[in-house]
Amino acid sequence: MIERELVIVGGGPSGMAAAIAARENGVKDILLLERDQYLGGILNQCVHTGFGLEYFKEVLTGPEYADRFIKKIRGLPDIEISLRSFAVGMTGDKVVTFLKPGRMERVKARAIIMATGCREKTREMVHIAGTRPSGIFSAGFAQKLINIEGLLPGKEVVIVGSGDIGLIMARRFVLEGAKVSGVVEIQGQSRGLVRNIVQCIEDFDIPIYFNHKISRIYGRDRVEALDAVRVDENFNEISGTKFALKCDTILMSVGLIPENELIEMAGVAIDRKTNSPVSEELNKTSVPGIFVCGNSFKVYDIVDSVTRDSLAAGKLAAEYLGRARA
Amino acid sequence: MTKKMVCIECPKGCVLEVDMDAKPVKITGNKCPKGIGYALSEMEDPRRVLTSSVLTESLELKLAPVKTDRPVPKKELSRAMEEIKKIRLKRAVSAGDIVAENFLGMGIKLVATREVGLV
Ligand SMILES: Cc1cc2nc3c(=O)[nH]c(=O)nc-3n(C[C@H](O)[C@H](O)[C@H](O)COP(=O)(O)OP(=O)(O)OC[C@H]3O[C@@H](n4cnc5c(N)ncnc54)[C@H](O)[C@@H]3O)c2cc1C
Numbered sequence: 001m002i003e004r005e006l007v008i009v010g011g012g013p014s015g016m017a018a019a020i021a022a023r024e025n026g027v028k029d030i031l032l033l034e035r036d037q038y039l040g041g042i043l044n045q046c047v048h049t050g051f052g053l054e055y056f057k058e059v060l061t062g063p064e065y066a067d068r069f070i071k072k073i074r075g076l077p078d079i080e081i082s083l084r085s086f087a088v089g090m091t092g093d094k095v096v097t098f099l100k101p102g103r104m105e106r107v108k109a110r111a112i113i114m115a116t117g118c119r120e121k122t123r124e125m126v127h128i129a130g131t132r133p134s135g136i137f138s139a140g141f142a143q144k145l146i147n148i149e150g151l152l153p154g155k156e157v158v159i160v161g162s163g164d165i166g167l168i169m170a171r172r173f174v175l176e177g178a179k180v181s182g183v184v185e186i187q188g189q190s191r192g193l194v195r196n197i198v199q200c201i202e203d204f205d206i207p208i209y210f211n212h213k214i215s216r217i218y219g220r221d222r223v224e225a226l227d228a229v230r231v232d233e234n235f236n237e238i239s240g241t242k243f244a245l246k247c248d249t250i251l252m253s254v255g256l257i258p259e260n261e262l263i264e265m266a267g268v269a270i271d272r273k274t275n276s277p278v279s280e281e282l283n284k285t286s287v288p289g290i291f292v293c294g295n296s297f298k299v300y301d302i303v304d305s306v307t308r309d310s311l312a313a314g315k316l317a318a319e320y321l322g323r324a325r326a
Numbered sequence: 327m328t329k330k331m332v333c334i335e336c337p338k339g340c341v342l343e344v345d346m347d348a349k350p351v352k353i354t355g356n357k358c359p360k361g362i363g364y365a366l367s368e369m370e371d372p373r374r375v376l377t378s379s380v381l382t383e384s385l386e387l388k389l390a391p392v393k394t395d396r397p398v399p400k401k402e403l404s405r406a407m408e409e410i411k412k413i414r415l416k417r418a419v420s421a422g423d424i425v426a427e428n429f430l431g432m433g434i435k436l437v438a439t440r441e442v443g444l445v
C-alpha cells in the first residue's frame with residue numbers, strides 16, 4: 001500500500017485550493033484524486049460568466065476560473081494529480097481505496113481533505129402526480145449535456161425552481177434555439193441572484209410564475225405537458241388557478257446537497273438534515289485529521305467563497321500534520 | 327419619468343433609478359461607479375457578453391467553451407449563436423486564444439475559455 005502525508009479527494013475549485021494552501025503551508029507529499037479526466041469540477045460545465053469577481057477582481061467564466069488554479073497547481077512541486085481516479089472507500093484510520101482504469105489502489109494517508117462537491121436534489125419530483133415519462137432532467141445534468149456533450153435534451157422546456165442553475169439553463173436553452181415556456185417557483189421570489197433574473201429570464205421574455213407549483217405531469221413515453229397551479233402561503237393549491245404548459249422537457253432546479261458518502265464510511269458524523277458533516281468549526285469533522293471543504297462541507301453560492309474557505313482547509317491540514325503553526 | 331433597472335455588473339444587483347427628465351439623466355441606487363455606465367449603456371444600446379461552446383474536430387474534447395471578448399448588442403445575440411454553430415475548431419487552444427477574429431463583422435473576437443488539446 002502506498003503512503004502519503006495528505007490525500008485530497010476531488011479536483012474541483014475546493015480540492016485545488018486546499019492542495020495549494022497545504023503545499024504553501026509546508027505539506028510536501030500530496031496526492032490529489034479526481035475521478036474525471038480533467039481538473040476543475042463543476043466549473044467546466046459552467047461556461048457562463050460571473051465567477052471570480054471577489055478573488056481575482058475580474059469577471060471570469062467557470063472554465064477560466066478553473067484554468068487559473070489548474071495552471072497554479074501544475075506549477076507547484078510535490079502535488080501529484082491523479083486523474084481518472086475514483087475514490088470508492090475510506091476507513092477511519094485513513095485508508096482510501098480508489099479505482100483507476102483497469103485497477104484498484106489503496107493509499108494510507110496521515111490526513112485527508114474531502115472536496116467531492118455536491119449533487120442535485122431530485123426528491124421533490126416524487127410528490128408530483130401523473131405519469132413518469134422521459135424528459136425530466138436535473139438542471140445541472142442538462143447543463144452538462146449541452147455544454148460538455150453537445151446534446152440539446154429538448155425543444156420546449158419548463159423549469160421547476162428558480163435557483164441560479166435553473167435560471168442560467170433557461171437562457172442556455174433559448175440561445176440554443178429551444179423554447180422555454182416558463183419557470184415555475186413555489187416561493188414568492190427567486191432563490192437565485194437578481195442579476196440572473198434580469199440577464200437570463202427578463203432578457204429573453206421568459207414567463208416566471210412565482211407562488212406556483214406543478215401539480216401533474218402528462219405524457220406516455222416523453223413529457224408532453226404539465227399543470228401548474230397557484231399556491232397559498234402554506235403551499236396549498238388554490239382551486240381554479242390551474243393551467244397547462246406544453247413541454248417536452250422538464251428541468252428540476254430545486255437545490256443541492258453535499259456529497260459525503262465516503263466519510264460516512266470512515267465513521268464521520270453526518271447531519272441527516274443537511275448531509276453536511278457535523279462540525280463545530282469550518283472544515284473540521286468529528287474525526288481528527290479528516291477535513292471537508294467546498295460544496296461537500298456546505299453548499300456555497302459563490303465559488304470565491306469556496307476558494308477562500310478551502311484555502312483555510314489546506315492550512316488546517318498542514319497544522320494537523322505539524323507543518324504549519326496554528 | 328424614472329426608470330428602474332437592476333445592475334448586473336456584479337452579484338450585488340443594485341436597483342438603479344434613472345431620472346430620465348434630468349439633463350443629463352440622473353442615476354441613483356448604485357453602490358459603485360460601474361452602475362452608472364451600466365445604466366447608460368442599458369438605455370442606449372444594451373449589450374451582453376455571450377458565452378457558449380464551439381464544436382471541435384480531432385481535439386480531446388467534443389466542445390470548446392468560448393466567450394466574446396466584448397459585450398455584443400442584445401439584438402445580435404441570436405445571430406451570434408448562428409455564427410458560433412458554424413464554427414469547427416481544429417487546433418489546440420489555451421484559455422484566451424482567439425477562436426474567431428472579427429466575429430459578426432463588428433470587430434468582436436471570440437476567445438477560448440479553457441485549454442483544449444489534441445487527441
Ligand atoms: C450543477 C451545478 C452548477 C453550478 N453552477 C454554478 C454557477 O453557475 N455559478 C456558481 O457560482 N456556482 C455554481 N455552482 C456551485 C459550484 O459547485 C461551486 O461554486 C464550486 O464549483 C464548488 O466547488 P467544489 O470543488 O466544492 O465542487 P465541484 O466543483 O463539484 O468539484 C468536486 C470534484 O470532486 C470530484 N469527485 C467527487 N467525488 C469523487 C470521488 N469519489 N473520487 C474522486 N473525485 C471525486 C468531482 O469529479 C469534481 O471534480 C454549481 C453547482 C452545481 C452542482
Ligand code: SF4
Nearest residue numbers: 333336339340358361
Ligand atoms: S452598481 Fe456596482 S455594486 Fe451595484 S450591482 Fe452594479 S457593479 Fe455591483
